[in-house]
Amino acid sequence: MQYRNDKQGRPLSILGYGCMRFTRKGTGIDLDKAEQEVLAAIRAGVNYFDTAYIYPGNEAVLGEILDRNHCRDQVNIATKLPQYLVRSSADLERYFTEELRRLRTDHVDFYLMHMLTDVESWRKLEAVGVREWLGAKKASGQIRQVGFSFHGATGMFVQLLDCYDWDFCQIQYNYMDENSQAGRAGLQAAAARRLPVIIMEPLRGGKLVNLLPEGARRLFRESARGWSAAEWALRWLWDQPEITCVLSGMNSLEMLEENCRIAGSVRPHELTKEDFALLDRVKKEISRQVKAPCTGCGYCMPCPKGVDIPGAFRCYNEMFTENKRTGRREYWQVVSLRREPAFATQCVGCGRCEQHCPQHLPIRTLLREVDKALRPWHYRLAGWVSRKYLFGKARREP
Numbered sequence: 425m426q427y428r429n430d431k432q433g434r435p436l437s438i439l440g441y442g443c444m445r446f447t448r449k450g451t452g453i454d455l456d457k458a459e460q461e462v463l464a465a466i467r468a469g470v471n472y473f474d475t476a477y478i479y480p481g482n483e484a485v486l487g488e489i490l491d492r493n494h495c496r497d498q499v500n501i502a503t504k505l506p507q508y509l510v511r512s513s514a515d516l517e518r519y520f521t522e523e524l525r526r527l528r529t530d531h532v533d534f535y536l537m538h539m540l541t542d543v544e545s546w547r548k549l550e551a552v553g554v555r556e557w558l559g560a561k562k563a564s565g566q567i568r569q570v571g572f573s574f575h576g577a578t579g580m581f582v583q584l585l586d587c588y589d590w591d592f593c594q595i596q597y598n599y600m601d602e603n604s605q606a607g608r609a610g611l612q613a614a615a616a617r618r619l620p621v622i623i624m625e626p627l628r629g630g631k632l633v634n635l636l637p638e639g640a641r642r643l644f645r646e647s648a649r650g651w652s653a654a655e656w657a658l659r660w661l662w663d664q665p666e667i668t669c670v671l672s673g674m675n676s677l678e679m680l681e682e683n684c685r686i687a688g689s690v691r692p693h694e695l696t697k698e699d700f701a702l703l704d705r706v707k708k709e710i711s712r713q714v715k716a717p718c719t720g721c722g723y724c725m726p727c728p729k730g731v732d733i734p735g736a737f738r739c740y741n742e743m744f745t746e747n748k749r750t751g752r753r754e755y756w757q758v759v760s761l762r763r764e765p766a767f768a769t770q771c772v773g774c775g776r777c778e779q780h781c782p783q784h785l786p787i788r789t790l791l792r793e794v795d796k797a798l799r800p801w802h803y804r805l806a807g808w809v810s811r812k813y814l815f816g817k818a819r820r821e822p
Contacts, residue, residue, distance in 0.1 A: 425469025425688055428668045430620050431569065431591045436500065436669050438662060439687040440472035440622065441465050443486050444479050445673030453485045461680055462489050466498055468684040472669050474622070476504040476538055477523055487527035496529055502622075503527065504538035504573065507545060513553045520561070531565055536594060537572040542580050544763035546572075546587050555588070573624065574606055575757045577735055578722065581606040582613045592668070594622040598632060599660045599703055600710060601625075603720035604738045605758070615666035623661055623670045630673075631746050632657050639709035647702055654679075658686050660703060665692040714741040716790050724777035724787060732759055732766035733777055733787060740794045748797075755798045768795035 427435035446458045462473070475482045483503060490496045503523055510516060524530065537554075540546055561567040569591035574581050585593070593614055595606040602608050614621050627633055633653045636644075644653050651659065661670050674680045711717070718737035727733055735758045743751030759766050768791040777787045 425684065426690070427471075428620075428665075430668065431618065435471075436620070437469055437471045437687070438667075438669055438690075439470055439683055440474055440502075440669040440671040441470050442624065442671035442673040443473055443475040443482050445675050446482065446485060447675045453481045455485055455488070457675075458485055459489045459493070461674060461677060462486070463493060463495075464677055464680055465674065465684075466495055468680070470684070471498065472500050472502060472534075472622075472671075474502045474624075474671050475527075476536075477506045477519060478504075478538070483523055483526035487529065491528040500533035501527060501529065502534035502536065503532055504536040507537045507549055508539065510549060510552060510554075513557065516552065516554060516557045520566075524566075531568060533568045534592060535561075535567045535570055537570075539757070540572045540574055540584060541576040541758065541762050542764065543583050543587060546584060548763070571622075574610075576605065576762070577725075577732055577758075578605070578607050578610050579725070581610040585613060585617055585619070590619060592620040592622060594624055594671075596625040597623050597661070597667075598626050598628055598657055600628060600632065600707060604734065607720070611664070611666050620668035621666060623667055626661055626670050626672065627654060627657050628746070629750075631750070635746055636706075637709050637713065639712075640706045643702060643706050643709065649699070652682070654682065655686055656703065656706075658683065659690055659695065662687070662690040663692055663695045710745055711741075713745045715744055716740055716785065716794070718785060723780045727771070727777060728774065729770040729772055730764060730766050731768055731770050731791065733791070735759055735766070736768045736791065736794045736798070739798055740790075743797060752798055767799070768792070 426438050428438055430436050441462065443458075447454045449457075473486060475486050477483065486501070490499065490501075505516070505519060509519070520532075520535075523532070535558075537546070537549065558567065558570050562570065570588070571590050571592035571594060572584065573594040574584065575596065581595070595610060595614075597606065597608075597611060606614075611621055636653055641653070644651070644656060649656075658670060658672075661667055672679070672683050674683060716737040718734055718741070720734045720738060722734055724733045736755070739751045739755035739758065741751070742754055771788060771791045773788050775788065778785070781787060
């Protein structure tokens with residue numbers, strides 16, 4: 425296992441354990457199987473374990489495994505404040521206390537504001553005293569480092585970096601998301617501020633392994649490297665020294681062994697021009713299925729009416745490169761749950777975006793298709809209810 429340092433100079437394993445995908449058994453988690461896998465990871469040198477308040481049964485299982493095997497002090501626990509549920513300062517303490525109880529610990533090593541999507545979501549927390557609360561928790565040692573996980577656009581991510589003296593951050597990033605969400609530009613902005621970056625969804629939830637088109641599979645098979653699709657994706661990430669730790673939802677010993685093997689041998693900047701050329705061909709094979717050939721460059725932004733144009737096109741494409749449910753869920757996270765709405769239907773047809781699009785896309789026409797596909801009536805209804813719950817009262821959606 426190899427390690428890269430956190431903000432305090434302590435070593436973190438470059439491979440982190442994403443506990444969200446513990447194998448489920450019946451209505452709960454298969455504790456015995458999860459225990460075997462967690463202990464094997466610790467023996468292999470993994471020292472970063474990621475969970476969250478809203479992952480069903482997840483914190484409790486991790487806490488029980490670490491407690492009954494007396495290995496809490498060998499690992500760093502990362503868990504998350506469900507900021508979207510916080511309404512008062514009392515909620516901050518209530519959720520955190522419950523997490524400590526579930527995890528059977530007296531402190532959390534890495535504590536994240538879960539799924540910040542924009543600056544407004546952070547401002548809401550500030551309004552209920554999160555700065556002072558975090559300061560007190562850090563002073564007492566109950567929270568060692570504070571960060572946030574992010575789903576949103578690059579520009580908003582960069583703004584969030586400057587909202588607080590963060591110790592780390594967590595972003596979705598892989599070779600297909602190089603220019604979406606926080607993206608490479610966000611990664612480099614965090615690195616410029618000397619912030620450790622934790623990577624989630626390195627395989628897009630396994631889709632860069634299990635749902636690859638045959639053309640992409642063939643390119644990997646024919647490569648002299650002999651790497652699996654998963655190894656290509658992980659090596660692409662670890663080739664970048666700005667990345668501190670890559671989370672993997674390892675739910676088999678075989679997957680764990682493969683990932684640990686890679687994490688023990690990989691080095692930054694070892695991929696060749698030929699390797700990057702192959703990955704470019706793979707991306708083209710995947711992208712052949714897209715409906716809107718948007719590169720995520722952002723030249724069309726900002727939209728004067730607030731539409732997240734690259735985000736909308738990316739989610740629309742995921743409906744065809746992956747499946748409808750994936751694209752709609754992503755749109756839900758990235759667009760629907762913002763305090764300030766960014767729906768495609770906010771487009772008034774001014775055409776400013778098309779004047780700046782390097783791909784010369786018919787953006788106004790595509791946006792009409794996008795909203796119809798991504799927000800059928802039941803998604804619109806669910807989105808309205810969610811926004812009303814999250815933000816007190818929903819703004820009228822177009």
